[in-house]
Amino acid sequence: MNTATAERIDSQRPRILRLYNLYRVILGFGLTLLTSSDLREGVLSLSNPDVYAKASWIYLFINVLIALSLHKGRRDIHLFVLAILDISLLGIIFYAAGGIGSGFGNLLIIPVAIGNVLLHGRIGLVLPALSSLVLIYLTFFLSLTHPYIGQNYLQAGVLGAIYFAVALFVQRVSRRLYLSEILAKQQAASLARLEQLNQLIIQRMRTGIMVVSADNRILTSNEACAQMLNRDVPPDELLDRVAPELDQRLRQWQRNPSLRATSFHSFSGSTELMANFKPLGSKAQDNILVFLDDNTQVAQQAQQLKLASLGRLTASIAHEIRNPLGAISHAAQLLAESDQLTRQDLRLTEIIQQHSQRMNRVIETVLELSRRRPSEPQLVDLALWVSSFMTDFRASHPATDTIDCEIEKEGILTRMDPNQMTQVLNNLCNNALRYSGEAGSPRTIELKLYVRADTQLPVLEVIDYGPGVAEEHLGHIFEPFYTTEATGTGLGLYISRELCESNQARLECERVQPHGCCMRITFAHPKRLV
Incomplete structure (x- = not known):
């Protein structure tokens, strides 16, 4: 019997021992009842009633003691001694009951069977061998002490053979049952591990x-x-x-x-x-x-496809547009140098130059958008990033511009591409300053960095106190080529939103009362992979 089977048997020993001891206690009570001559009259003829009575009461007493201390007898040596004791006492009862003719020899089958269930390997075959020897010896001893009792050696031999057959059969059947149970437990454990793995995958x-x-x-x-x-x-x-x-x-x-x-x-x-x-x-x-x-991931993928299509389109038309546009601009510049033009004609050449430059900026912006590199997200401390940005932004603007910054706390983290988001924030701050007043005049904008209480997401707001965005324009300012300025391209806020979406951030616009505008960036959670 292999190690796994033996371990499985060990785990079942307490239950088997409890059932076996219950059987032995009940058997002991039954044997002691037959010590009464009134109860056994016509049922059993004893050859030695005194020996039978003593052996029966000893058998019952020992079984009751073993039942009270069953937890102490789970080792092989204990089980072997228990089986030997059981065979010995039942052998004495077999002798006192009159031998083979009493039928008590069949009681030894149960200790042999249970012993081969609990004991490992060949040690279980010692029990049928010992039972057969006890049976044959007592049959021979009865023939000497009680000659009137028939000598049933053939029946004793057959019963001994039955002991061996029972021992071999029980060992084989129990081994198969235990191996089947072990296989079932292994499969159950494997299914439990798979279920745990599935649960972990689903949760993640x-x-x-x-x-x-x-x-x-x-x-x-x-x-x-x-x-x-x-x-x-x-x-x-x-x-x-x-x-x-x-x-x-x-x-x-x-x-x-x-x-x-x-x-x-x-x-x-x-x-x-x-x-x-x-x-x-x-x-x-x-x-x-x-x-x-x-859905932002789907929108991001659609946006990548849109940008790829836009890149192919702009690459194909750039040559067809920029060359004639350059020729028009150059011709207008040469025409403006003529001394024969009136003031009205010079104004027309200026208009040609302005709109040529504006068209060129649109083409350059679209080309830059279509060639934009993929985002490279990393874990960023927004407090440090905003502080660093403000230092550089203030240094590049005149002292008349006031840029206030309010940071809720240190250690506000998110995942983003800092280069792309710096481009976004630079565009938003420049727009805020432009709408706050003329260059050179006192202008004030405000930056607020905090963590939203209900979502635990980092939020950065760029607030200006200019005239704000009119209600009719509020739903269109992020559309490409939509602008309220004659010289604007209408692509700044569109590109800013696209860059935010590629970093799984959201850019929104909100009016500030009584006047002004708030551009709000809601960043992704730091544990979320961009």
Whole structure:
């Protein structure tokens, strides 16, 4: 028997011993009852009633003692001694009962069988051998002390052979059963490990996963789901209490599964989420699997495709536009040098020059946008980054410009590309100064860095106190080529938002009362991979 089987047997010994000892106690009570001549009359004819009575009471007493101290007898030597004691006492009872004719020789089958279940290897075969010797010796001894009792040596031999057959059969069957049980336990442990691995993978997935019952109660969810919804998702909670917008999408899908769900925001200022639903069965009352995806990643991929297409387009038209544009600008410059032009004609050449330069800036900005390198995110301390930016920005602007900075605390972390975000912040600050007043006049802008209490996301605000953005322009300022200035390209804020999205940050515009404008950047969580 191999080591694994032996260990499995050891783990089952207490239960087997309890059952075996219960059997022995019951057997002891039964044997002691037969010590009464009234009870055994017509049932059993004893050859030595005194020996039978003493042996039966000793057998019962020993079994009761062993039952009270069963936990102390689990080693092989203890089990072997117990089996030998059992065979010896039952052998004495067999002798006192009259030998083979009494049928008490069959009682030795149980100790032989149990002993071969509990004892390892070949030591179990000692028990049937000892039982056979006891049986044959006592049969021979009875023939000497009680000649009137028939000499049943053939029956004793057959019974001894049965002992060996039982021992071999029990060993084989128990070994197979234990090996099968070991294999089942190994498979159960393997399945448990796989389930644990699956749970870990699901918890670490960036896709939010939720299981909802037919009555719209949440059964389970992963960590990403709680992060996207920005709240704990307790089991057995109604979905409309946790995420009303998601519950609305789910009900729409239940009414029309072919209808694609629209994106939504789980809370004010959150990322855009997209929900997909999949039934976990074919019946209407089955559970529903909900997948939550951050739509900003999809938007970012679409933006990369858009920029790639824009790059190919601008590369193909740059030569066709810039060369004629250069020729027009050069011709206008030569024309302006003529002495025969009137003041009105000179004004026209200036207009040609201005618009040529503006068109050239648009082409250069679009080319720069299409050639933009991918973001290289890293963990950044925003407090240090903003302080460093403010030092450089103040040094490059006149003393009449006031740039205030308010940082809530040190150690505000996020993941971003500092070079790209410096370009964004530089553009926002220059815009804020430009709309705060004329160059050379006293102008004031303010920067605020803090962590939003409800989302725990870092936020940076650039605030100016100029006229602000008109209500009719507020929804269009981030569109490409949309500008309210005659000399603007309309690409500055568009590029800034694109750079923010490539770093999984959000750029928003908000009016400040009574006048002014606030450009707000909401950065990604520092534990989130960009």
